Amino acid sequence: NVNIVKNICCLGAGYVGGPTMAVLASKCPNIKVTVVDIDLNKIAAWNNQNLDKLPVFEPGLDKIISKVRGKNLFFSNDIEKSIKDSELVFISVNTPTKIKGFGAFYASDLKWVESSARQVAKYASGHTIVVEKSTVPVKTAELIKKILKSSNSSNKKKENSFSVLSSPEFLAEGSAINDLINPDRVLIGGDNEESIKKLCAIYENWIPKEKILVTNIWSSELSKLTANAFLAQRISSINSIAAICEKTGAEIKEVSAAIGSDTRIGNKFLLSSPGFGGSCFQKDILNLVYLSRYYGLDHVAKYWENVISLNNWQKERISEVIVDKLFGTITGKKIVLLGFSFKANTNDTRESPSIDIAKNLLENGAKLVINDPRVSNKQIELALNQPSKEIDHNVEGIWYYEEDILEAVKSADAIVILTEWQEYKNLNWELISKSMRKPSWVFDTRGIINRREIDVTPINLWTLGKG
Ligand code: NAD
Ligand code: UGA
Numbered sequence: 001n002v003n004i005v006k007n008i009c010c011l012g013a014g015y016v017g018g019p020t021m022a023v024l025a026s027k028c029p030n031i032k033v034t035v036v037d038i039d040l041n042k043i044a045a046w047n048n049q050n051l052d053k054l055p056v057f058e059p060g061l062d063k064i065i066s067k068v069r070g071k072n073l074f075f076s077n078d079i080e081k082s083i084k085d086s087e088l089v090f091i092s093v094n095t096p097t098k099i100k101g102f103g104a105f106y107a108s109d110l111k112w113v114e115s116s117a118r119q120v121a122k123y124a125s126g127h128t129i130v131v132e133k134s135t136v137p138v139k140t141a142e143l144i145k146k147i148l149k150s151s152n153s154s155n156k157k158k159e160n161s162f163s164v165l166s167s168p169e170f171l172a173e174g175s176a177i178n179d180l181i182n183p184d185r186v187l188i189g190g191d192n193e194e195s196i197k198k199l200c201a202i203y204e205n206w207i208p209k210e211k212i213l214v215t216n217i218w219s220s221e222l223s224k225l226t227a228n229a230f231l232a233q234r235i236s237s238i239n240s241i242a243a244i245c246e247k248t249g250a251e252i253k254e255v256s257a258a259i260g261s262d263t264r265i266g267n268k269f270l271l272s273s274p275g276f277g278g279s280c281f282q283k284d285i286l287n288l289v290y291l292s293r294y295y296g297l298d299h300v301a302k303y304w305e306n307v308i309s310l311n312n313w314q315k316e317r318i319s320e321v322i323v324d325k326l327f328g329t330i331t332g333k334k335i336v337l338l339g340f341s342f343k344a345n346t347n348d349t350r351e352s353p354s355i356d357i358a359k360n361l362l363e364n365g366a367k368l369v370i371n372d373p374r375v376s377n378k379q380i381e382l383a384l385n386q387p388s389k390e391i392d393h394n395v396e397g398i399w400y401y402e403e404d405i406l407e408a409v410k411s412a413d414a415i416v417i418l419t420e421w422q423e424y425k426n427l428n429w430e431l432i433s434k435s436m437r438k439p440s441w442v443f444d445t446r447g448i449i450n451r452r453e454i455d456v457t458p459i460n461l462w463t464l465g466k467g
Pocket of ligand 2: 169174228231235269270271272273274275276277278279280343
């Protein structure tokens with residue numbers, strides 16, 4: 001059957017490449033899937049027999065890996081052989097915001113996508129379908145096509161051919177496995193019918209046909225940026241209303257429920273928070289802003305840029321509330337931060353609002369104690385760009401990691417809940433209150449604490465979107 005692909009390679013073994021290929025391999029036992037990466041340590045970690053040491057934490061991922069790894073899923077350093085042996089190559093590499101040069105702080109840095117295309121151009125044999133899975137600016141497929149084409153003209157002996165498709169990924173971290181197994185839709189953009197059929201046939205192993213949408217390649221690329229921009233826009237919208245709630249006596253949860261029950265609005269993505277984090281929302285909106293400016297659409301650029309500016313303000317404003325409630329100064333005060341990942345059920349801290357809030361508090365002289373069930377001390381050191389240091393009474397603006405929450409809160413002035421981990425939902429507030437310094441404060445930026453449990457203690461509670 002011409003529609004059957006037997007060997008797949010994925011470039012990039014990160015948060016997308018790893019889980020996506022694990023699910024694909026488990027649903028397509030007849031396809032051999034090889035995931036490669038330029039980061040050899042990452043490949044070693046994916047091959048670790050101790051499943052707690054996988055580079056990505058996702059509920060359910062370890063089970064799938066233990067089922068398929070070594071059977072039809074392989075993590076390998078041999079990029080050349082893996083590409084050569086594959087009829088289809090997913091590009092699933094990082095596309096972060098550029099930090100220097102033209103377009104700095106807006107445009108996506110495509111150097112990893114370009115290097116991926118060059119690797120495919122160099123090593124591919126026969127006809128190879130190249131699928132963009134990374135999130136990329138509209139028109140990136142053109143760049144990939146040009147690189148693949150030029151390799152052919154420079155190497156006359158090879159009789160290679162390529163087709164390029166776009167198939168962006170919509171999984172969310174923390175629920176990646178479920179999102180991959182039961183996606184709302186899968187998107188394929190392209191113009192080569194045969195290649196589209198082949199990619200459809202892979203997805204059809206577990207995804208109902210009607211959920212596989214086929215568009216032109218530019219629509220597919222743009223839909224990915226648009227989906228993230230719309231999702232992030234809802235968060236900035238609800239966070240802006242949370243600020244009005246705090247001034248007026250309205251409650252954000254009630255407002256969310258009231259508007260969310262209008263089916264035209266829908267009830268998802270209406271949780272107010274310390275701001276959206278994660279590696280993609282900000283990056284993808286900045287990318288959209290950059291594209292809009294590039295095409296002379298300044299009003300469009302400004303519209304989307306405001307979603308980010310509201311998000312930045314949210315983090316700033318929460319830091320200010322904390323300082324304000326603690327009598328206008330936090331110098332030398334012990335503040336416990338609960339949660340460092342950008343959302344629950346992931347070990348990812350990229351663009352986590354906890355980073356900005358922690359930095360603000362450190363700048364104001366606080367002594368922070370940070371806890372997170374999945375994020376390590378080392379990861380926090382990297383994110384804050386500051387080593388951890390045991391509390392020293394003479395030094396301000398320091399932090400350390402504490403695994404034991406009851407230990408962390410001893411003589412603390414405040415606790416700030418930043419991530420909605422299950423572990424933080426049922427804390428023993430009576431016990432905690434006894435060991436905190438008075439007056440003690442709890443700042444709940446996720447609205448996960450039961451107010452009645454706090455009300456029986458001397459703790460002062462501030463809840464986002466309620467006051
Ligand atoms: P990541 O940083 O976790 O992983 C990318 C990996 O690609 C890295 O390990 C890197 O070493 C590797 N790499 C870079 N260049 C390479 C090359 N030439 N050959 C082989 N490997 C190479 O990134 P991620 O979070 O997995 O995101 C990947 C892409 O998917 C991004 O474009 C992102 O926007 C998009 N995306 C991410 C998510 C998410 O939840 N994280 C969801 C949907 C889409
Ligand atoms: C998001 C999208 O949901 C995915 O569809 C997309 O594939 C992915 O980005 C991507 O392109 O990387 P992710 O960032 O992993 O997924 O997680 P989300 O659940 O979207 O949460 C993002 C941030 O928004 C988190 O900080 C979360 O706490 C926050 N959020 C989410 C809210 O503040 N309120 C909500 O109601 C929902």
